[in-house]
Amino acid sequence: MKIDEFPQDMQPHLLPAHEGRLVYRCLGCGAQFGIEQLLYVCPECRQVLLLEDANFERLKAVPGAVWRRIFDYRKMLTVPALRGIYRYHEFIGPVIPLDAVLYLGEGHTPVVRANVPLRDELGIDFYFKNEGQNPSASFKDRGMASALSYIHSLIQRGILSEVLAVCASTGDTSAAAALYGAYLKPRIKSAVLLPHQKVTPQQLSQPLGSGATVFEIPGVFDDCMKVVEALSEEYPVALLNSKNAWRILGQESYSYEIAQDFEYDVSQLAVVVPIGNAGNITAVMSGFLKFLEAGVINALPKIVGVQSEHADPVYRYYLEPQADRRRFVPVTVRASVAQAAMIGNPVSMPRVIHMVERYNQTAGCQRVFFAAVAEQDIMDWQLTANRNGHIACTHGGEALAGLRAARAHGWVQPGDIAVLDSTAHALKFSGFQDMYFENRFPEEFGITPNPALVNQPVYIRPKDLEQVPAPGRPLKDEEFRRFVRRTAEDIAGRLQLRKRA
Numbered sequence: 001m002k003i004d005e006f007p008q009d010m011q012p013h014l015l016p017a018h019e020g021r022l023v024y025r026c027l028g029c030g031a032q033f034g035i036e037q038l039l040y041v042c043p044e045c046r047q048v049l050l051l052e053d054a055n056f057e058r059l060k061a062v063p064g065a066v067w068r069r070i071f072d073y074r075k076m077l078t079v080p081a082l083r084g085i086y087r088y089h090e091f092i093g094p095v096i097p098l099d100a101v102l103y104l105g106e107g108h109t110p111v112v113r114a115n116v117p118l119r120d121e122l123g124i125d126f127y128f129k130n131e132g133q134n135p136s137a138s139f140k141d142r143g144m145a146s147a148l149s150y151i152h153s154l155i156q157r158g159i160l161s162e163v164l165a166v167c168a169s170t171g172d173t174s175a176a177a178a179l180y181g182a183y184l185k186p187r188i189k190s191a192v193l194l195p196h197q198k199v200t201p202q203q204l205s206q207p208l209g210s211g212a213t214v215f216e217i218p219g220v221f222d223d224c225m226k227v228v229e230a231l232s233e234e235y236p237v238a239l240l241n242s243k244n245a246w247r248i249l250g251q252e253s254y255s256y257e258i259a260q261d262f263e264y265d266v267s268q269l270a271v272v273v274p275i276g277n278a279g280n281i282t283a284v285m286s287g288f289l290k291f292l293e294a295g296v297i298n299a300l301p302k303i304v305g306v307q308s309e310h311a312d313p314v315y316r317y318y319l320e321p322q323a324d325r326r327r328f329v330p331v332t333v334r335a336s337v338a339q340a341a342m343i344g345n346p347v348s349m350p351r352v353i354h355m356v357e358r359y360n361q362t363a364g365c366q367r368v369f370f371a372a373v374a375e376q377d378i379m380d381w382q383l384t385a386n387r388n389g390h391i392a393c394t395h396g397g398e399a400l401a402g403l404r405a406a407r408a409h410g411w412v413q414p415g416d417i418a419v420l421d422s423t424a425h426a427l428k429f430s431g432f433q434d435m436y437f438e439n440r441f442p443e444e445f446g447i448t449p450n451p452a453l454v455n456q457p458v459y460i461r462p463k464d465l466e467q468v469p470a471p472g473r474p475l476k477d478e479e480f481r482r483f484v485r486r487t488a489e490d491i492a493g494r495l496q497l498r499k500r501a
Helices: 056-060 064-074 085-092 116-122 140-156 172-183 201-209 221-234 245-251 253-261 279-293 313-317 349-363 375-386 394-409 426-437 477-494
Strands: 022-026 049-053 111-113 125-130 163-168 188-195 213-217 269-274 302-308 368-373 417-422
Touching: 049 056, 049 245, 056 279, 064 085, 064 253, 085 140, 085 245, 085 253, 085 279, 116 125, 116 375, 116 394, 125 253, 125 394, 140 163, 140 172, 140 245, 163 172, 163 221, 172 188, 172 201, 188 201, 188 221, 201 213, 201 426, 213 221, 245 253, 245 279, 253 269, 253 279, 269 279, 269 394, 279 302, 279 349, 302 313, 302 394, 313 349, 313 368, 349 368, 368 394, 375 394, 375 426, 394 417, 394 426
Parallel strands: 125 417, 163 188, 188 213, 269 302, 269 417, 302 368
Antiparallel strands: 022 049, 111 125
């Protein structure tokens, strides 16, 4: 719809006019810094940063009911910059001009309700939010659209000229960074660091296909992260990992979309999120807190953060019930099918600690919980979900296993509605499904296939046929008719079909 076709009282609000004043705030010493330069850690104490809008009070002056109408009407706009995560421009990037917004189709991924058998099995109504339907097939596009849009605005203003963007990745971050960087070529070039042979072939092909320079190094993601941190500190490069606070800002859109999808009533929701590098769970909490403060929602949903037992430093931190006795200790990761979760020292851990405290204090009770799940459960629940009509990745299986754990602990009740983060497209991790079906998981994964979940192709070649078709050698006439008839009979027998009366 065109703007002049909307209700007159809404027309002035549809194109963002809020003059945001974003600043970096250090979570360590509390210092604030301007955003004219790209900062990743505090120059004073080296702690991580968050972006805050010093003009946020102006957003609170707009009634929550009006904000809800603004976002709902914006769904009908055809303005490209407002079709993605920047539908919530005032809350995500109010300093970014609309003509600098980079939109490749990210955001507004569907929430798909679990079918009746799966809901009955879990004893709760729940949905998967299919983040694999983002452009590079993962949720990372949300943060990358934010980070690259801001860099684009700096280029437009002449503050930056040419940018080399770098990131460490377990696969999905590199795909998103390379894709969004390629759209802004030649002003932006991309280089990505991956742990050698720790990324699926599908994920490796993505940054290569987008033209990024790809480096593989020994070790795991944590080792790659240390290298790109050293690069960002010593060389003029743009760091695109979630250490970049602009990434966190873009990923807050996940919360805003969930609120809008459930008509802004989130009081009975439980949002289940795999943790990984801890940027996404930080963003989810931050987004809901902002919407609550502005009156867009009236309550905070429960948040369940999930980690694999093979990489569970956040879970271990919160095992200690007394906050003043908690100590964060990085862990040595073991092999995991949830590859983005193979992070033993999440860079956003200080953000998690900060946000969990704020979230629970604002709610007036505990609303954030943490679970660790077995690798066996991750694969079994992923396959179970997909056998019930979903396209869940291994991290979606991790979320479903986490929901099962939350139900067992009583954190999530039958009257709640859960929203599970399936962070990427299932096809990115199809190799793990093949390993499960063929029973060839290395011992360190600790996964034994459940025969009830194994599925493999059945080769049909009737033994009484001397001739069968082959490429370049088709059958003809009676031979072909006999091949079709006998093959159909064999298939019908295996499926226990009876002929029509």
